[in-house]
Amino acid sequence: MAPPTDEPLLALDEIQGNIIPGFLKDHQHFIFFSITDASAARSCLSKMNSRLSTAAEVLEAHRIWKSMRDRLGHEPDSAHYVFLNVALSATGLRKLTSTPEVDDFADVAFKLGLAERSGYIGDPSVKTDSGHVSGWVIGGPAHPVDGVVIMASDDLPWLEDEQKKIIKEITSQGMSVVHQDRGDVHGAPKPGHEQFGFKDGISLPSVRGRWSKEPYDFVYPRTFPRGTPFDTVKADFAEPGSRLIWPGHFLFGYGRQKGDDPRTYDSANQPKGPIWARDGSLMVYRRLRQSTDEFWRFVEDTSKALAKKYPKSAPDKQRFSALLVGRWASGTPVTRSPDKDVGITGDAQNYFAYDNAPTPALPGDSAANMADPDGLSCPLGAHIRKVNPRDQATDLGFAERTPPRSILRRGITYSAKSDDKGLLFVCYQSSIVDQFEFLMNRWVNKPNAPRDHAGHDPILALGPDRVFDLPIENKVEEIPVSKAFVVPTGGEYFFSPSIAFFKKTLLSFARK
């Protein structure tokens, strides 16, 4: 068990707040810009440093918000913030610093940019196919982007006001706006749910690290009940299902997991980049358009076909859709509730695993919790299982090799037009190649990974010959998935630097 003092102090005044803990506001707007005058842009962005929302500020803001909600019994109306972060693409960083500086990043995906990697992560390779990089509205050869301003708030009018000001500021100092996306939790069927209706953002990793030298002053609170029965699970999880990951997997300047032991810190094993990358993180942005009609038609047609072939045991529409995702629309995990949604809520929604059910039970959580190693309850190809195999060994070998592949998801739904809504997917990691791209190339888009006979990820995978493997009546039905329900319409890879980068580093390049 790692002693608490192994967890490093996180520079929460340097780390931008959308990385840790994430803005988590009802509205999140993305303003994409290109740099037309590097010198002016440098000066402008540098001056912005004191307005960038730090991890410390956002954590504190959330704490206040939660405290008010607990006292009021409902969401507070008078705890509003406008958060601000800035991230830069490799092209933008080269303009602001230099090419040799950016070359210091080991991450080849970031340096090449998303468009160049698009085919590798499974996007269509045929130009005329929907989702091909040539049709993107942001990113890609037609719409290069140098950076993005991220602003978030629960108060839309106030946010729009501030946004106008920022745009005026940057466009008068060497930058031009190339595109804007507006994320809105109300643009989905239900706040906190994605477009197909499923609750999202339930399972997120927790970052190991402390505020101060106090041994137990953890940034991510440990919420398991007190008592020795929970000691084992507490060694690996901050909250039910939320794995503790060493900060170097998300931030430069920190160490990562030592070999195959998630509990041991290797301070020397740090992501490689320029010295000024410390306290920064690599960000993936993917504008994913979702075809709700297409998805539900597929669910309807398939469940009808299954009913004909397996009249006794075919899943109905709702159940079939839950088997594709791995959770019921309410968020109840299929592993714990295979036949119908028994309505599991709260922490219990994420308290499950596949090889072995976690023990002991959480107080008040009386719903069944069974192991499901062979995917008979929750199919091996279900979306949440494809990208997070939890305690199961994978084609990498040990299950302990999965935590280093984790990503911090910070996305939000959007609804621009009736035929253009979906998810603004955002995630942070310290290696796009080993984390986001690994998940897409090796697990989502491959049928025999992370476990054999899983099939492709029915929600995310693209490409020909996709199958979803459904265990039914002692065999496996290979269901072809030919339509694309989630299609990329834009995106780029960014670097979200520390405050010090804006305050000091940028200026040092001005003098060069």
Next chain:
Amino acid sequence: MNSDNGDYILDRAELALLSSSNGGRLQSEASFLQRLLRDGGCPVSVFGLSPARLFREAVRHGSLQRSTQNRLKIIAMPSSRPDVALRAGDWMIRAVPGTGDVGHVCVLACADLLARFALASEGIAAESAQPGFYGTVIEGGAYPHTRKEPFARRFLDDRGRVPPHSVIVRAQSEEVDALEDYTPPTWLKDRERSPTRIIKRPAESIGETETSEDFTPPSWLKVSERARRASIDTEFEVSEAFTFEPTAMLTDFGPKLRKAWHAMMETLFQRKIDLATRKIAFGLSITEADAAKYVRFFSPASRPASITLTGANVPWNAFPIRWGSPSPSTYKLVDEPDLQTSDVLQKNQMLRIQDEYCEWQVFRNSANKIVRVVFTSEPPEYYQFLYEPGVAALRKFSRDLLVSLYQARCDTKAITLADLEGTDVTGATVYDPGNKWNNQYCVHLQMPANTLGAQVDIAARAAVLRSHGGKLITDVKKLINCDGFGDPRRQSDPTIGDNVNKLARENQFITLENPVGLYMAKLDTSGWKTPDGTDAQTFWKVLRGKADKDPHKSMIVRAEFAVPKSQGYTVSDIKIAGVPIDFGSQIAEHLDMRLGARFGPKDKDPGGATISAPKPVDC
């Protein structure tokens, strides 16, 4: 003599009888004799040879050297006692000289000669009532007989002498020798899947030392595992119904070599099972017979399966993860050989270090651009077997085949057997997997842990349930810590171990897919861009084994990624997700490997009997 071999010969004799002409006595006799002779590998010119002619030659010359070139050895001359005990399969040739008759040949069907009076009590029809010793026969002629219709002829008189007008001969069949004289070759060692050890390298940066877990492997596991049995166990019967096929169903071997391969594989399986059993017996201080009850891995040759076996596929990636995240420096490191201790020569040699059962060799042009990368997952045993097949009589032929296979792989005739040999630490000449041709042309796996034996070893050991402190171990990392099989820093060993142990925990019996091998399944070229837009997948060519649309069925053991000169660009001009291919490792990163396991239903042993779950063995 082993009754198995005798049965085999008699089966062949009956086959010969069936396929011989039955157009009358004369034709039947001659035809039967000719087929028997051909079967024994006699020269083709037996046309016109009749039992009577053979008899005459035997009597005149005292041997059958002339017409059969010593394929037939005379056991007993007329009116004399046999030099050796008669056995099933011996021929009796009769003729009455001067009659111009074709004569008669019959094959002794059972070594137990019976006295005349005993025949009656056995109810066996006999050719005469004269006293003496009779044996049941397989014969052609006017009234053919097989073992189904026992008919006895008089082989010896009551003084143990062969009657006049008869001679007893024995066929010197190579087939017979192949089964009788098989000895497991010395190269067939009790090889474990050993950890990778590069000599004189600095400590590996990532994942080098494991932190101490809650427990350490028990000391008895460190006992030397190289104990070798002196001779093959003959207790297990070779099941006629099951044959170990050559890896990837390759067709290099003829029937004799296939037989020897089967014997070798059966020995390999049995050794691994015995090794797993012995470890348990030693560790728990119980008998090996009791320890065998804990093992859920079986050999289909010695325990034929009457249960239905289901397939389980184990996938992993060809690029090793032990050296950290893929990066140009890692790619370069993995592409190159390094100093390791070869377990064949027991010496240090420069060998490829790629340890996930797949190795590759890069070919560059004068501008240092890659033109071709060759991948192999052919096991070293395939080639060691050809060097020493375990049957002396086959050696010359198999070694010639070995050299010709090498010549084909390396596309040159300038290879001799001596090129493929080396001397081990004892000074013995052996086949050397680190020979210069394999080094250069990547003919087969050479990294010391990349062997078929290692694969079987892991499967056999992972099929044992383990516990720690009384609690069943279900986590493969803890399992490897406990048992010590393979190397935890690979993908293949933990993945294979996890899949096998999982099946064993369900109390299912496990074996490996036949043919046993380590196969390349598929090369994923999504996101690869060629300068002219050609689909990169077209440059992936299977050279040995076969690809299948269903990657679970692919059995590729040799393949190459090569761009022909006519295309106008090289492999290095192809980009994987925007990165040009500068190293073979970059291709290996997208190569899926697999092996196939087979398992039976829960709670049933291979014979179909119900068997209860074994108690886990504590660490």
